[in-house]
Amino acid sequence: MGNLFWNYGAKGAGISASVAAAGTFLASLLGGWDFMMKALIWAMALDVLLGLLCGAKSRSLDSHIMLWGGINKVLVLAFVGFGVVLDRAIGMGEPYIRTAVICFYLGREGLSIIENSAKLGIPWPGFLIALLGQLKKQGNDGVQKK
Known part of the structure; x- marks a missing residue:
């Protein structure tokens, strides 16, 4: 090397x-290459891998869905960058908004990882699967769907 x-x-x-x-x-x-950013990148990569495996298992790989999934990941990184801009504009000296954005998307990626790995047959505690089912019934605004 x-x-x-x-x-x-x-x-x-x-x-x-x-x-x-x-x-x-x-x-x-x-905003730097710290542990939070590494965790988000790892979660995004694992989510992509598990999504591809789920698509392969169900024989439903779709390039259109993969394209929009990739665009979604790029937008997540853009939102992190926007959080950095807001932190600097406020001038607090600490990356509060960036950290909140990363934590939010880490949570979403984590739920997607649980969902995709459960589809692949990896066991998860029942309460997590039930929670995931409840969250699926709600929209992004938290309002219960009928």
Whole structure:
């Protein structure tokens, strides 16, 4: 690994530097690369993986659904970035809004992970499945659907 630049020469070094610069820029837009951000990225990746496995198991993989799922994940990251902007605009010095946004989406990703893994046959405690069923009956505004 230490010979990366020697093996690929100046072109490899330029590519590595470009990837590092892009990663640094993205991390700064998202308020840094801390544990909360890592947890959200891991949850999003696990949700995508489990969604693909569920689609493969039920033989219902759909590129349109996958496209909108990817757009949804990009929008989640955009909302985290917007939380960073709001935190800086308020000037509190701490990332309160960013943290709240990440916690909200971590919760949503967690519910999706539980739902998809249960569809794959992974057992979960009954109260979590019941809670998930109750949440499914409610809309985003918390109003009970009929």
